[in-house]
Amino acid sequence: MASTLMKDAPGQGNAAGGGKTFFGHPRGLATLFMTEMWERFSFYGMRALLVYYLISGGPDGAEEGLQGGGLAMTAAMASSIYAVYLAMVYLLAVPGGWFGDRLWGPRKTVAIAGGVIMAGHFTLAVPGAPAFFIGLGLVALGSGLLKANISTMVGQLYAGPQDPRRDGGFTLFYIGINLGAFGAPFVIGTVGETVSWHAGFALAGVGMALGLVQFLIGTKHLDPRSSVVPNPLSPQERARCRKKGLGWLLAAATCCGVVVASGAFSLDRVLLPITLLGLIVPVVVLTRIKRDKELTGAEQARMSGYIWFFIAAAAFWMIYDQGGSTLSVFAAGSTAGELFGFDFPATWFQALNPLFVMALAPVLAWLWLWLARRRQEPGTAVKFAMALLCIGGSFFVFLLPMAAAADGSKVSPMWLVSIYLVQTVGELCLSPVGLSVTAKLAPAKYGSRMMGVWFLSVTAGNCVTSLLGLANVDLSGGGAVTAEAVLAAIAGLGIFMYRKRIAALTEG
Incomplete structure (x- = not known):
């Protein structure tokens, strides 16, 4: 799909030196545009089903005329879970930025995030409450990692804040977000609500898989800085972080x-x-x-x-x-x-x-x-x-x-x-x-x-x-x-x- 939006425009390539552009913008913008579009497709498609799946099978779900097969929760509990999920997506964007800045670099972090989100959606496709909460946690974690780093890579495609194409590039990127969000309810929402909740969640996983595959294929068009860790941890800092992380994990598990x-x-x-x-x-x-x-x-x-x-x-x-x-x-x-x-x-x-x-x-x-x-x-x-x-x-x-x-x-x-x-x-x-x-x-x-x-x-x-x-x-x-x-x-x-x-x- 991205290739159909490309056109030759010598002299307007990105820093990586590509000859083709995406509506006059660096070719790497097509990669990020499509990645974000498919990620938002999966995110908003699953979100459209989330509350309905939680209440279906229970009194509130029957009252709303929904098919069965859900977790039979009350509408109040479903609203709480939905709100906590959204809250964690944005809360996890903060440590997500830390991973990109200090551990993996933006490009690797986004690739890992896409894999985590995809795994989360496919886990949601497995019936039962345990799979649901594990899948929801994975989607929230992956979304936080991706959200904090993909916009950074958009900015890296341009020659600094004064590049006249920069604002237009972010506008195109924003269109990708909303295209994915707009299409998701018609595809994932329809299948999930009328056929099977879990088939809808699986479709969200397929959407993220498409985004991840085209991201991995198109990384060659991204700016080389996207692979650089801006402020890498020293060996001593890595050891301290590993120790603290294991300590918190052990405490939580206990x-x-x-x-x-x-x-x-x-x-x-x-x-x-x-x-x-x-x-x-x-x-x-x-x-x-x-x-x-x-x-x-x-x-x-x-x-x-x-x-x-x-x-x-x-x-x-x-x-x-x-x-x-x-x-x-x-x-x-x-x-x-x-x-x-x-x-x-x-x-x-x-x-x-x-x-x-x-x-x-x-x-x-x-x-x-x-x-x-x-x-x-x-x-x-x-x-x-x-x-x-x-x-x-x-x-x-x-x-x-x-x-x-x-x-x-x-x-x-x-x-x-x-x-x-x-x-x-x-x-x-x-x-x-x-x-x-x-x-x-x-x-x-x-x-x-x-x-x-x-x-x-x-x-x-x-x-x-x-x-x-x-x-x-x-x-x-x-x-x-x-x-x-x-x-x-x-x-x-x-x-x-x-x-x-x-x-x-x-x-x-």
Whole structure:
């Protein structure tokens, strides 16, 4: 597929010296584009099935009209597992970057990550709870390793930040992400929901296998720096890391053994410490950076401003990521799977977000530039406030179809289309802006690590959702949806009211 997108363009090759390009970009971008597209295809396809598989076979699954063969969990527990899974993907991106920087280099780390993800999906294809949790852990681990390193290799294809093709290259790469996410629900979702959950998980594994094979074939087109370990561990550091790793592994194995042997094992007792870890790590990381005495006064002030953005982002992701859990459950049980006489599976709703991203991202990018030329572009704090008001507003809208379906009737699918549309507008106001503000406000000492800190906002938000699920809060109930909508609206208004103070903290 990538070869059909190539064309001859002498003089525009990459550093490796290739003569062909990918839409005028280094040929290695085609390799990374396809790798990320297939990885996202597998990731979002499995994600579309995850909550449905967890609740199928139980009362909540029967209520939503799903086929059997799942793990028969409650919707609350399924939402907690889903949230913890997403949280761990982004939490593991931090050590994933460490592996690329200090142990294997980006290219080798991505190859290993692809193999781990593929193994995880094929393990999910094996029936039974033990295989499910092992597979889910492998997918989370591999996704964290890949996420932290593949973007680095995209940047290495260009001659520094001033290369005029660089921004366009990342835009093409971003399209690959959304193409994979868009196609996955139609293929993996349909097979998993209508034929067999495990056949769907196996298809996700096939998708990752395709991505891994073409990555290994196309590595010759990547920049040679992708094979270099930027800051390799010394022999002494390797020995220390090995010793610490074995120590932690032994401690974890001992704790698990004691819990299982005592008969006190339960899923809640496994999820709770993982969830708390996902909340503690961001707090510890931000506190350590904020209290670093080597930072200048200006850097300290900027970190104070950045914490506002981090908390706002965590609140946003807490609601946004329920698009694959709370909204998915509503899609299966209370939304008509028919439009204009055409029937479709509930997993297809998961294709709406990537579709809207591809359609609206260029529009918003143009809008910000158009406003900037007129000196009217909203500041970062205002964009964050807009994002929070959008995500809160989407849940206020959600209350209307919830009320209409309270008597057991099915509502129009256009309600969910509207909700996902509003949420995507909010995402485009926050996600790219958040990456930008992280780079701008990062202290010089923590330039690279701050990108990992930004991803921890996703971890924190999803861990809050997991805690609510573990506390048996009905996230699909009107009370919880109202509370989350009000919380987001208050946070958005708070950011807007204090925008001048935030701007003063982040000045310069």
